[in-house]
Amino acid sequence: xxxxxxxxxxxxxxxxxxxxxxxxxxxxxMIGQNPFTTYQVLFQQSLFTPQGLAYTLHxxxxxxxxxxxxxxxxxxxxxxxxxxxxxxxxxxxAGIVALYCKSLPGPLAQFICLVAxxxxxxLFALVPALLxxxxxxxxxxxxxxxxxxMATVLxxxxxxxxxxxxxxxxxxxxxxxxxxxxxxxxxxITFFFVIVMLVFIIMYIVMKKSVLGYxxxxxxxxxxxxxxxxxxxGNKIVTLMLISGALAGLGGAGYMLSDQYSYTLxxxxxxxxGWDGMLVSLxxxxxxxxxxxxxxxxxxLKNGSQDINIFTGVPQEIIAVIQSxxxxxxxxxxISENTHxxxxxxxxxxxxxxxxxx
Amino acid sequence: xxxxxxxxxxxxxxxxxxxxxxxxxVQSQEIRCIVGENGAGKTxxxxxxxxxxxxxxxxxxxxxxxxxxxxPADAISGGLGMVHQHFKLVPSLTIYENVLxxxxxxxxxxxxxxxxxxxxxxxxxxxxxxxxxPLAKIEDLSIGERQRVEILKMLCRNVDILIFDEPTAVLTPxxxxxxIDSLKELRSNGKTIIVITHKLxxxxxxxxxxxxxxxxxxxxxxxxxxxxxTELAQMMxxxxxxxxxxxxHKKIGDQKExxxxxxxxxxNSYGRKVLRDISxxxxxxxxxxIAGVEGNGQSELIDSLTGLMGVKQGQIFLEDQEVxxxxxxxxxxxxxxxxxxxxxxxxxxxxxxxADNSIAGYHRxxxxxxxxxxxxxxxxxxxxxxxxxxxxxxxxxxxxxxxLSGGNAxxxxxxxxxxxxxxxxxxxxxxxxxxxxxIEYIHTKIVHYxxxxxxxxxxxxxxxxxxxxxxxxxxxxxGKIVGCVNPEETSQEQIxxxxxxxxxxxxx
Numbered sequence: 001x002x003x004x005x006x007x008x009x010x011x012x013x014x015x016x017x018x019x020x021x022x023x024x025x026x027x028x029x030m031i032g033q034n035p036f037t038t039y040q041v042l043f044q045q046s047l048f049t050p051q052g053l054a055y056t057l058h059x060x061x062x063x064x065x066x067x068x069x070x071x072x073x074x075x076x077x078x079x080x081x082x083x084x085x086x087x088x089x090x091x092x093x094a095g096i097v098a099l100y101c102k103s104l105p106g107p108l109a110q111f112i113c114l115v116a117x118x119x120x121x122x123l124f125a126l127v128p129a130l131l132x133x134x135x136x137x138x139x140x141x142x143x144x145x146x147x148x149x150m151a152t153v154l155x156x157x158x159x160x161x162x163x164x165x166x167x168x169x170x171x172x173x174x175x176x177x178x179x180x181x182x183x184x185x186x187x188x189i190t191f192f193f194v195i196v197m198l199v200f201i202i203m204y205i206v207m208k209k210s211v212l213g214y215x216x217x218x219x220x221x222x223x224x225x226x227x228x229x230x231x232x233x234g235n236k237i238v239t240l241m242l243i244s245g246a247l248a249g250l251g252g253a254g255y256m257l258s259d260q261y262s263y264t265l266x267x268x269x270x271x272x273x274g275w276d277g278m279l280v281s282l283x284x285x286x287x288x289x290x291x292x293x294x295x296x297x298x299x300x301l302k303n304g305s306q307d308i309n310i311f312t313g314v315p316q317e318i319i320a321v322i323q324s325x326x327x328x329x330x331x332x333x334x335i336s337e338n339t340h341x342x343x344x345x346x347x348x349x350x351x352x353x354x355x356x357x358x
Numbered sequence: 359x360x361x362x363x364x365x366x367x368x369x370x371x372x373x374x375x376x377x378x379x380x381x382x383x384v385q386s387q388e389i390r391c392i393v394g395e396n397g398a399g400k401t402x403x404x405x406x407x408x409x410x411x412x413x414x415x416x417x418x419x420x421x422x423x424x425x426x427x428x429x430p431a432d433a434i435s436g437g438l439g440m441v442h443q444h445f446k447l448v449p450s451l452t453i454y455e456n457v458l459x460x461x462x463x464x465x466x467x468x469x470x471x472x473x474x475x476x477x478x479x480x481x482x483x484x485x486x487x488x489x490x491x492p493l494a495k496i497e498d499l500s501i502g503e504r505q506r507v508e509i510l511k512m513l514c515r516n517v518d519i520l521i522f523d524e525p526t527a528v529l530t531p532x533x534x535x536x537x538i539d540s541l542k543e544l545r546s547n548g549k550t551i552i553v554i555t556h557k558l559x560x561x562x563x564x565x566x567x568x569x570x571x572x573x574x575x576x577x578x579x580x581x582x583x584x585x586x587x588t589e590l591a592q593m594m595x596x597x598x599x600x601x602x603x604x605x606x607h608k609k610i611g612d613q614k615e616x617x618x619x620x621x622x623x624x625x626n627s628y629g630r631k632v633l634r635d636i637s638x639x640x641x642x643x644x645x646x647x648i649a650g651v652e653g654n655g656q657s658e659l660i661d662s663l664t665g666l667m668g669v670k671q672g673q674i675f676l677e678d679q680e681v682x683x684x685x686x687x688x689x690x691x692x693x694x695x696x697x698x699x700x701x702x703x704x705x706x707x708x709x710x711x712x713a714d715n716s717i718a719g720y721h722r723x724x725x726x727x728x729x730x731x732x733x734x735x736x737x738x739x740x741x742x743x744x745x746x747x748x749x750x751x752x753x754x755x756x757x758x759x760x761x762l763s764g765g766n767a768x769x770x771x772x773x774x775x776x777x778x779x780x781x782x783x784x785x786x787x788x789x790x791x792x793x794x795x796x797i798e799y800i801h802t803k804i805v806h807y808x809x810x811x812x813x814x815x816x817x818x819x820x821x822x823x824x825x826x827x828x829x830x831x832x833x834x835x836x837g838k839i840v841g842c843v844n845p846e847e848t849s850q851e852q853i854x855x856x857x858x859x860x861x862x863x864x865x866x
Binding site: 225 | 689709
């Protein structure tokens with residue numbers, strides 16, 4: 001980590017954002033609106049008004065956790081694609097446990113619910129981790145597919161055993177107000193955000209300063225080296241997957257207790273907090289600080305979309321366009337970093353053209 | 359007549375000049391050796407000749423004509439062939455099939471003329487007295503024979519100039535002799551031969567002329583008769599060097615045993631037995647060398663001793679404690695220092711910093727931690743200590759380890775392992791790909807470590823290294839220890855026979 005390298009890596013991380021906003025701006029211009037005022041409205045409302053900022057931070061809280069959940073595994077070159085499943089399972093478990101904690105004092109009930117969510121997320125992550133350790137089953141495939149299994153199981157539970165029969169749509173019973181995190185004043189922000197910031201600080205220290213963080217980096221960069229220097233890669237993979245699952249589960253549980261009141265089939269929205277977390281982590285370069293900034297930015301983008309609708313003539317769907325562009329540019333970056341395919345294409349054509357010269 | 363000539367050939371990689379205005383001319387029908395330390399630019403030069411790299415500037419002339427090769431295929435059709443250090447042969451096919459692969463002799467459009475193929479390969483073999491059966495399968499051949507097949511591949515494509523890249527690295531001493539004979543046979547049949555090597559002893563045996571390269575520049579070209587090994591070494595390094603380590607082999611006698619391996623047998627992941635019933639011990643103040651042609655179980659032995667491969671049969675003891683199947687971290691905690699075989703895939707992580715690498719394997723030591731977090735002030739102090747004490751030349755101490763040359767990277771590993779005060783050092787290929795200066799240094803360090811009352815297990819494919827350092831030599835062949843010799847009472851030839859699996863059953 002040399003002093004000179006940091007600005008370059010920041011520019012590199014910002015590139016997809018800049019390109020997405022640029023193309024988004026072109027589209028806005030094409031529908032006859034001013035991109036500058038649109039972006040100004042977008043960020044002014046979501047970041048520079050107290051209410052808007054509070055709402056943005058509230059929205060960023062679960063994203064920070066899912067982003068960290070992705071970052072900690074991706075950094076070690078393990079691919080936990082099951083953050084989405086771990087997130088919804090954590091939320092579901094917390095939502096059900098909360099129903100049985102009615103009579104307990106609020107903080108204790110919330111604590112129990114969060115722990116239940118964490119355990120849920122960890123159990124989900126344990127399965128692929130053990131399969132990977134003992135049978136070398138590709139964790140990317142297992143976690144990815146388990147997401148769908150999880151979604152279906154939870155749908156079954158929500159429409160059957162745990163359905164709130166008094167409600168007109170498919171949902172679990174409402175969590176009593178006493179168990180939900182109270183809001184600070186008249187903002188949306190709750191105590192959950194404080195918990196997230198604490199977890200963020202802990203994760204920052206773990207990833208940057210701890211022995212585990214050191215081993216994680218080594219495993220990510222060179223597993224053979226890690227094994228030969230005694231890092232017991234198999235065990236570390238299980239540990240990292242469990243931490244990742246715990247973060248995602250905590251995210252789901254906290255989202256439930258700070259925002260949702262009950263588990264509906266639309267709990268994690270579309271594309272889902274876990275997938276958004278992946279975007280956030282990629283945008284933040286799998287660096288904890290980067291994840292924090294990216295989560296806030298991403299939440300601001302989501303949050304500001306309503307304001308665009310209200311204050312300008314641009315339809316709020318433009319935000320979906322910008323998000324998609326972001327995904328597109330991030331995947332280009334991801335692919336080029338992981339497969340060097342562009343370098344190969346470049347050298348392929350260079351060779352071709354040099355043959356022609358002679 | 360000069361058959362190959364380069365004129366001010368230069369290759370730059372970014373700011374780094376790998377070859378600087380190299381002008382050499384090779385006469386027809388001579389054996390030319392290109393010698394130089396690792397990183398001197400020999401391979402870059404050959405890759406430019408062979409069309410694998412494009413020169414930044416300068417020209418190449420073959421048979422008096424200016425040529426520009428874009429690929430090895432271009433080079434071969436221009437009459438220039440290369441035999442690589444690692445063979446590219448199909449083990450399940452026969453010799454003639456391999457030789458003519460991609461160059462088949464066909465009857466009609468689609469059918470291979472097997473008879474004619476065998477005949478033409480047999481002719482080639484006889485012409486160069488290669489002593490091979492064209493119908494033998496590659497998998498049944500020894501390494502030396504495989505190398506001759508590789509040469510045949512080039513010969514049947516009618517090349518006049520043959521380039522060999524470190525050809526003797528994988529051969530036993532007897533095979534080296536045979537190889538040298540083959541080269542002379544080729545020369546007498548009108549071929550020109552260029553050999554890249556850093557083994558001076560062989561250079562003196564086979565070369566007509568020798569070109570020395572240092573730091574990408576030609577230092578000089580000399581005839582064999584006018585030079586000596588020492589003089590060449592001096593030209594390569596640029597200063598006086600001692601080729602032999604000042605090592606007084608000691609009679610160990612009744613010193614205490616510190617490491618013992620009993621009846622170790624290991625299967626690899628395909629279920630093949632790769633180590634058979636290995637037993638040996640290392641005493642206090644002793645260097646035990648394990649010699650053998652590469653691929654005879656040395657790598658598996660190292661892996662099983664250092665916890666990278668599971669042991670099903672046999673036991674390993676360090677002093678009186680059983681350490682069988684200890685993980686690498688347990689080995690290190692129990693004072694076994696490990697210099698891994700492959701520097702940049704096991705010993706160091708090229709994309710991590712020098713500081714991070716100098717604690718690898720010992721990163722759980724209390725001394726570099728503050729509470730349970732890594733204390734980078736202490737780690738950086740440790741790094742600086744290693745750099746100064748072991749004379750590690752590093753451009754940017756805060757940079758990545760990948761910037762270090764082979765020798766300096768190896769010194770970092772040695773600093774890390776020795777400074778953690780092990781009682782036993784398992785040193786694998788400690789000087790592979792390392793410059794002569796560092797070799798000297800590393801050998802001195804190992805001997806010094808032994809002299810302070812520790813044991814060393816040295817595994818190396820460099821026979822001269824084993825001979826110079828060891829107090830006792832074990833020879834491995836096909837996963838077994840086939841002999842145990844005293845370096846003062848043996849010769850390279852005797853060990854060579856053992857390495858080739860020729861031994862009398864009672865001996866050892």
